[in-house]
Amino acid sequence: MTDRLRIIGAPMDYGANRRGVDMGPSAIRYAGLSDELEAAGVATDDVGDLQISRAEELDPDDDTAGVENAKFLPAIEDVSTRLADRVAQTLADGEFPLVVGGDHSISIGSITGSARDADLGAIWFDAHADLNTPATSPSGNVHGMPLGAVLGRGVFGDLEWAHAPQLREESIAYVGLRSIDERERELVQDSEMTAFTMSDIDERGMTTVVEDALEVATDGTDGVHVSLDLDWIDPKEAPGVGTPVRGGVTYREAHMALETLSKHHDRNGILRSMDVVEVNPILDEANETATLATELTASVFGKRIL
Numbered sequence: 427m428t429d430r431l432r433i434i435g436a437p438m439d440y441g442a443n444r445r446g447v448d449m450g451p452s453a454i455r456y457a458g459l460s461d462e463l464e465a466a467g468v469a470t471d472d473v474g475d476l477q478i479s480r481a482e483e484l485d486p487d488d489d490t491a492g493v494e495n496a497k498f499l500p501a502i503e504d505v506s507t508r509l510a511d512r513v514a515q516t517l518a519d520g521e522f523p524l525v526v527g528g529d530h531s532i533s534i535g536s537i538t539g540s541a542r543d544a545d546l547g548a549i550w551f552d553a554h555a556d557l558n559t560p561a562t563s564p565s566g567n568v569h570g571m572p573l574g575a576v577l578g579r580g581v582f583g584d585l586e587w588a589h590a591p592q593l594r595e596e597s598i599a600y601v602g603l604r605s606i607d608e609r610e611r612e613l614v615q616d617s618e619m620t621a622f623t624m625s626d627i628d629e630r631g632m633t634t635v636v637e638d639a640l641e642v643a644t645d646g647t648d649g650v651h652v653s654l655d656l657d658w659i660d661p662k663e664a665p666g667v668g669t670p671v672r673g674g675v676t677y678r679e680a681h682m683a684l685e686t687l688s689k690h691h692d693r694n695g696i697l698r699s700m701d702v703v704e705v706n707p708i709l710d711e712a713n714e715t716a717t718l719a720t721e722l723t724a725s726v727f728g729k730r731i732l
């Protein structure tokens with residue numbers, strides 16, 4: 427990893443069914459993201475937001491791509507391809523892409539961009555598995571499908587923009603799962619991915635789990651993508667998310683997890699790209715969730731108590 431970080435805002439809310447997550451990038455910037463990172467010793471370069479039309483101007487059921495039960499898919503394709511180009515360009519320029527969302531469907535763009543020139547591993551900090559495809563999704567919301575997309579599952583296998591063949595299932599680790607749809611459960615069980623649930627964290631402790639996740643994501647890869655969905659954290663501490671699930675990670679566990687990443691990437695330079703998603707300021711309390719997103723990101727890049 428380089429010491430220069432490029433912040434790319436992706437204010438997209440097409441993938442979720444609660445509007446407002448498009449304000450996530452502003453809320454996270456107001457919470458002091460650049461300052462926190464600079465204080466942690468990382469030079470940052472904020473290149474602003476991708477231009478994204480408001481969802482109200484579009485038809486969610488537009489199926490010009492010939493895919494049903496995937497709301498706003500043509501618009502998501504447009505954003506994903508532009509985001510992927512930005513991420514790939516950032517890496518080509520020797521900087522670290524930090525993508526700030528937006529709902530979790532932005533990971534399609536960040537991952538396809540990051541995997542363009544490298545074999546990629548991924549760590550998915552999330553309450554949800556996000557492994558649906560249009561055929562299995564109970565909601566048609568694409569933020570429940572980004573891993574299904576980049577793995578080229580179902581109809582996504584035919585959509586070149588969505589698929590990242592250089593990310594293999596066996597290099598993906600989930601951390602903190604606790605809400606999986608009926609049909610998704612089998613998908614996770616039958617996959618080659620490693621799934622650490624909340625029970626694993628309870629039993630084995632966060633540090634051990636994250637170290638194991640790092641092992642999975644670094645083995646045989648050139649770098650790791652970190653995806654941080656704020657609903658990973660307990661809704662008491664992170665209320666500003668569209669799909670909260672009780673029984674989540676505590677404030678301290680969250681910091682410990684991300685500091686563990688930091689400890690290792692300082693040594694080995696293994697982190698390649700990151701996205702921070704699902705902060706919805708409309709549902710938040712006094713920007714608490716955006717502030718937490720900011721602090722946790724700073725933890726990844728070396729912020730310490732002492």
Ligand SMILES: NC(=[NH2+])NCCC[C@H](N)C(=O)O
Nearest residue numbers: 530554558565567569570669
């Ligand atoms: N990134 C998220 N918050 N995903 C929530 C997904 C919820 C549910 N599994 C669905 O497919 O609709």
Ligand SMILES: [Mn+2]
Nearest residue numbers: 530552556655
């Ligand atoms: Mn998610």
Ligand SMILES: [Mn+2]
Nearest residue numbers: 553554655657
């Ligand atoms: Mn989630």
